[in-house]
Amino acid sequence: MxxxxxxxxxxxxxxxxxxxxxxxxxxxxxxxxxxxxxxxxxxxxxxxxxxxxxxxxxxxxxxxxxxxxxxxxxxxxxxxxxxxxxxxxxxxxxxxxxxxxxxxxxxxxxxxxxxxxxxxxxxxxxxxxxxxxxxxxxxxxxxxxxxxxxxxxxxxxxxxxxxxxxxxxxxxxxxxxxxxxxxxxxxxxxxxxxxxxxxxxxxxxxxxxxxxxxxxxxxxxxxxxxxxxxxxxxxxxxxxVWASVADAPWMQGGTYTVVRKVRITLEHWDQMELGFQEQVFGREKYSGAPLGKKREFDPVDLDSLDHDGNPLIPENSHVRLSNQASNKGAQILRRSYSYNDGTDFYIERWPPWRQETEYNAGLIFIAHQSDPRSGFIPINEKLAKFDLMNQFTTHVGSAVFACPPGVRQGSFIGAGLFGT
Structure with a gap:
């Protein structure tokens, strides 16, 4: 830079x-x-x-x-x-x-x-x-x-x-x-x-x-x-992150990008107690530390138990379900952004089944990976079924793209795909 x-x-x-x-x-x-x-x-x-x-x-x-x-x-x-x-x-x-x-x-x-x-x-x-x-x-x-x-x-x-x-x-x-x-x-x-x-x-x-x-x-x-x-x-x-596959040599050094538009029912979320919000994520809200730890980048300990013998990081928390250890070592590179599109009429699919004018706001989930079949897809299949966060989020947009490698001067983006 x-x-x-x-x-x-x-x-x-x-x-x-x-x-x-x-x-x-x-x-x-x-x-x-x-x-x-x-x-x-x-x-x-x-x-x-x-x-x-x-x-x-x-x-x-x-x-x-x-x-x-x-x-x-x-x-x-x-x-x-x-x-x-x-x-x-x-x-x-x-x-x-x-x-x-x-x-x-x-x-x-x-x-x-x-x-x-x-x-x-x-x-x-x-x-x-x-x-x-x-x-x-x-x-x-x-x-x-x-x-x-x-x-x-x-x-x-x-x-x-x-x-x-x-x-x-x-x-x-x-x-x-x-x-x-x-x-x-x-x-x-x-x-x-x-x-x-x-x-x-x-x-x-x-x-x-x-x-x-x-x-x-x-x-x-x-x-x-x-x-x-x-x-x-x-x-x-x-x-x-970087693609390296025999069936598409033109993608060598590129990546596969998944884009999901995720609407968040902020009105519902804002009524939740802090402790419950932290259970949903599996992290402390202010420090970002995994539950049971002190600092944001402390390692996530999925084996730690509370005084009652229950997992300190809940089984249906976002951190546990998306963690590398829960997904056969898979990781994706998140590069997401928030969005705020004002307000509109919305029907919530989870209790309390509200129909009202709400914020049209949420997350533009953007994830890069070497192969969605071993990255985003299996991770999100688990999250979609079990994540406690689902009562506050709805995926309303979706797309997947092959992002080719970089360009050398005098050439053009995706030139290898077209054989030039």
Whole structure:
């Protein structure tokens, strides 16, 4: 991670070269710099590299994630779009306009709504949904045989109330930045470029709560992501996050991303006593420590008992059910955000069966893994059936994407899939 020294307006309008100088930075170095005190508006995350940014990059404070459906039937249109997106993403992460300024100034290359806001550590991550490969049994672009076995259609989980308009998608764009407008602007420009080839399926803004050097808290007030595998540990990332499969060599160094929109009945949750909330999570609310421990990163002890001989961490607590020890050693990298979409009418599916106007707020669950079949799917199947948290949460949106490896300069995102 580097920091741009140019004024924001000049940086936005001119062609920069900052990204090239940062290509050799390691993940460890980038993570350390991201935690250092600095102006987050000046942060620059390199777009080109071995892996896509926005996966192990330390979380920025805002995201805008969107899924789009392809409406063209031409393979060349898809390749052209991905080439254009690659160039635009590289430019915007450097703080430039999405397209070069025209000499005659007659065609606006960019909406210009982020002038003066700086780069804000912008990362743009792309993913390919199952619909890019086949739809309704049809091989749309001659890519059907290249679909990775790990890119499975997610099963229906117990309690799912998925809304079609918030589910699925052929292409994913995830923009993360330390400014909400910068993140939204990036998705907006890319969607605009795809006019005639793609159409928006769903989009969702999200935010983090908490200091940059601390584990963020979700809207339920608990720290979210404490037990993540360490992103600075290359061996852990290779084991749990980066794809390495024989049937899809073009995905080597990529990852599989699951996105779930989880609505939280905050009105119900807010009436619960603190002790009960901590039993639901299996952690202390304020310190983040596992029940029975003192500090957030103390190891979870699933064998400890209370004075009555019962498990100190309840059998149906979120921590126990999602823990690596309860899932045959499986881990996923959570990189989730909260969302707040105001209020609307809501029918609660759990007692007391309320029907009223409530907050439309919750969690954009985002998880990266080397294979959803051994990561998210078995973990969530257990959670969906037994997690005490289910009385407060409802999964209303869902999608899965194959996020290819990073891009080298002169190429485009997903080039290996298309054999170029």
């Amino acid at each position: 580097t920091y741009d020294q140019d004024p924001p307006r000049r940086r936005f309008l001119k062609a920069g070269v900052a990204a090239g100088a940062a290509l050799g930075a390691s993940n460890v170095a980038q993570a350390a710099l991201a935690r250092a005190p600095a102006d987050p508006q000046r942060a620059v995350e390199p777009f080109f590299g071995e892996h896509q940014a926005g996966i192990v990059t330390p979380q920025q404070s805002h995201t805008y994630v969107a899924a789009l459906d392809l409406v063209t039937d031409k393979r060349d249109d898809v390749i052209a779009l991905l080439r254009e997106w690659t160039d635009a993403a590289a430019r915007m992460t450097r703080g430039e306009t999405a397209k070069p300024l025209p000499a005659d100034d007659k065609v606006a290359p960019d909406s210009a709504d982020v002038l003066g806001l700086g780069t804000s550590g912008l990362t743009i991550t792309f993913g390919f949904g199952p619909g890019l490969f086949t739809r309704d049994g049809k091989d749309r672009y001659g890519l059907g045989q290249r679909r990775p076995a790990a890119l499975v259609d997610l099963p229906r989980f117990n309690g799912d109330q998925l809304i079609p308009q918030k589910t699925g998608g052929d292409l994913m764009i995830q923009a993360c930045a330390n400014d909400a407008q910068v993140a939204f602007h990036a998705v907006r420009q890319l969607a605009r470029m795809g006019y005639g080839a793609v159409q928006m399926r769903w989009g969702q803004a999200g935010f983090l709560a908490g200091a940059r050097d601390e584990t963020p808290r979700n809207l339920m007030g608990f720290k979210d992501g404490t037990n993540n595998p360490p992103t600075a540990d290359a061996s852990k990332m290779k084991e749990f």
